[in-house]
Amino acid sequence: MEVSAAMWTAAIVGAVVVYWFVWVMGAAEVKGKRAVNLKMGSITRDKVQDNYKQYWSFFRRPKEDIAAADDDDNVPAFVDTFYNLVTDIYEWGWGQSFHFSPSIPGRSHRDATRLHEERAADLIAARPGLRVLDVGCGVGGPMRAIAAHSGAHVVGITINEYQVARARTHNRKAGLDDRCEVICGNFLEMPFADASFDGAYSIEATCHAPRLEDVYREVFRVLKPGALYVSYEWVTTALYRADDPAHVQTIRGIEAGDALPGLRAQHEISEVARQVGFEVAEERDLALPPAGPWWTRLKMGRISYWRNHLLVSALTALRVAPKGVVEVHEMLYETARHLSDGGESGIFTPMHMILCRKPLAAPPPSS
Numbered sequence: 001m002e003v004s005a006a007m008w009t010a011a012i013v014g015a016v017v018v019y020w021f022v023w024v025m026g027a028a029e030v031k032g033k034r035a036v037n038l039k040m041g042s043i044t045r046d047k048v049q050d051n052y053k054q055y056w057s058f059f060r061r062p063k064e065d066i067a068a069a070d071d072d073d074n075v076p077a078f079v080d081t082f083y084n085l086v087t088d089i090y091e092w093g094w095g096q097s098f099h100f101s102p103s104i105p106g107r108s109h110r111d112a113t114r115l116h117e118e119r120a121a122d123l124i125a126a127r128p129g130l131r132v133l134d135v136g137c138g139v140g141g142p143m144r145a146i147a148a149h150s151g152a153h154v155v156g157i158t159i160n161e162y163q164v165a166r167a168r169t170h171n172r173k174a175g176l177d178d179r180c181e182v183i184c185g186n187f188l189e190m191p192f193a194d195a196s197f198d199g200a201y202s203i204e205a206t207c208h209a210p211r212l213e214d215v216y217r218e219v220f221r222v223l224k225p226g227a228l229y230v231s232y233e234w235v236t237t238a239l240y241r242a243d244d245p246a247h248v249q250t251i252r253g254i255e256a257g258d259a260l261p262g263l264r265a266q267h268e269i270s271e272v273a274r275q276v277g278f279e280v281a282e283e284r285d286l287a288l289p290p291a292g293p294w295w296t297r298l299k300m301g302r303i304s305y306w307r308n309h310l311l312v313s314a315l316t317a318l319r320v321a322p323k324g325v326v327e328v329h330e331m332l333y334e335t336a337r338h339l340s341d342g343g344e345s346g347i348f349t350p351m352h353m354i355l356c357r358k359p360l361a362a363p364p365p366s367s
Ligand SMILES: C=C(CC[C@@H](C)[C@H]1CC[C@H]2C3=CC[C@H]4[C@H](C)[C@@H](O)CC[C@]4(C)[C@H]3CC[C@]12C)C(C)C
Pocket: 089, 090, 092, 093, 094, 097, 098, 099, 100, 204, 205, 207, 258, 259, 301, 304, 305, 308, 309, 329, 332, 333, 335, 336, 339
């Protein structure tokens, strides 16, 4: 074969391989986000690496240091930066629902995710005609599942402007924009009137609050008397030992890689709910058997992580993806390891469920 023919053949084969690698292998969990479209939220390309560094220097500190530096009030801004950095990677590698769910033998991740979301809707008895609040709604995977399942009108709030735009686009595409609304705002000071919702839920979101009482108090305020609120909380379990260095390393790894100002212990959740005035109707770790392990999805993904790492490295080298994406991806890879260690050892659960009711005649909450 002539040299030029060989070069042409190599070029064509190369192009096919790149196409396959990026478009086929790199396809999103849920159609819509591909590796070549990875943006970093509303951060401009040249600021991604700096934002990542700022994020990391803020959240790599343990909660005592964040509190001691009087930095609790800065948490929402850094959580916002975090979601600028990770939202597209989450959608690309996980889907539109940013949470875990118990695995169900013989069912897909997508089914298991949807059932976990529908359970929240059923627990608060969401139904047509009711106005329900989604506290920390991400790009709206749960909101759409819950609106479709229950027929309720869902209003979501997220601190991250980029997620608002993504969620609205997804709602429109799903034909659910008449029943799913998305607002940009801080769930610690919500822009909603008192007693304006018939129900509320939060899925793996309130763990970002420096003080859980601040977000629970806000949810309490906006609910009508008698309304229900369910939350899936990230907590350490009774198996966690603060004097075991391996446990501490796992929990610190989860906090740093997930923008958490400090995980709470399981027993603290209902104390906080009661403190702000809720009655606790039910409380249960949904990860406990017979539930299938939630962390297997993370463990099974090892090969895809490597493929994804190669992809983001290649796309950064080609200047398609902004500088800094590789570091963000590595941070997520690390946190995935800590999360599955936490799940496997049983010291951590991302689905401690608490179901609360605002009493009909609400006593004034204690401060
Ligand atoms: C509730 C929260 C987020 C929970 C999960 C949705 C995410 C936690 C860790 C994330 C991921 C880790 C590894 C990534 C992988 C390296 C990449 O190639 C593809 C995406 C990941 C799988 C990513 C997906 C989302 C998570 C599982 C927190 C923030 C409170």
